[in-house]
Amino acid sequence: MSEPALSLTNGEAVACAADASAGESPHPWLRIETYPADDRVLVVVSGDLDIDTEETLQNALRDAVAGSVSGIDLDLNGVEFCDCSGLNVLLRMRRRALADGKTVAIRTAGASVERLLDLTHARPLFAWTDEDTQCVDADQDLRIELLQLRQAMQTRPVIDLARGVLMASFALSAEDAWKVLVTVSQRTNTKLRHVAQDLVNSVNGDPLPEPKQQQLAAAVADHSTAPAPPLDAA
Structure with a gap:
């Protein structure tokens, strides 16, 4: 059996009492692992999120959302590079999750993702507390996504x-x-x-x-x- 993964909840490390499922990726520079955690699924991503890996990421996140009860939590701390293609996948999966009454939350992220979230003002869309999520109305959601499309063309x-x-x-x-x-x-x-x-x-x-x-x-x-x-x- 795999060692339990560590996720962050209220600043404390909590072991997920489940086996990790490593995604089979055709790209040596992308690794995706999923860990069931209560009614959610923790998705740990490391490597590069760009036009070359977006399809693999989208397929993995779609399966994780479908297999969860209330949504998915993303650990992107191991992501070394993220451009508009990667962020667009996250936005699409967020819309898919919301349509099913679920959420997509970013629990932790590396410097590349943090910069992109700040650049595009997309951070509130992936807030992982109810209080933060409620403050993002539909108009703000649309403004953030349009800004992301204009500014995040890196690759x-x-x-x-x-x-x-x-x-x-x-x-x-x-x-x-x-x-x-x-x-x-x-x-x-x-x-x-x-x-x-x-x-x-x-x-x-x-x-x-x-x-x-x-x-x-x-x-x-x-x-x-x-x-x-x-x-x-x-």
């Missing part, structure tokens, strides 16, 4: 630029360009945003690392019927 621009480079260089569709980025990320065990940044940097004169060049050529060949020209030929 997507460079990924969109990289997709544009691939589309222009190799005559790929937007969907195939995305598949190429994902394939290179997986084959080189490199975070998607880092692959995108290296690709954009290569257009600006920085050489693309040799392993990524090889995997890029292979990925383009996999997702295109046309021969893959060298990147600098575009």
Whole structure:
């Protein structure tokens, strides 16, 4: 049996009397564990929350919300990076939970999540006391979400630029360009945003690392019927 998890309740560490269930993630830089705790589910997340991992996070949180009675509590202390994609997943899961009479609360968070919550004024949406939750009315809820959408674009621009480079260089569709980025990320065990940044940097004169060049050529060949020209030929 797994060791019980520790959650924070009123500032004190409390052991959850249940086994931990580690989520099977296709991403080595994301780990999700769930712990039943009375009528709620504690979800412990560590790693990166971005466009590359948002689907895995959403699936895990959806299952946790569905399996809870009153909602889920999030321990995000181990999250090293969080951008608008990760926060959008949290917002979607919050709306899903509220529709079922449940709540999504953030019990603790690392510096990356804390900065994003402060930047977007989204912290009240995930308050974990009834008193704090009641002070967020529908208008404030909408204002916070709109502000989040305007301000929290940390990763997507460079990924969109990289997709544009691939589309222009190799005559790929937007969907195939995305598949190429994902394939290179997986084959080189490199975070998607880092692959995108290296690709954009290569257009600006920085050489693309040799392993990524090889995997890029292979990925383009996999997702295109046309021969893959060298990147600098575009």
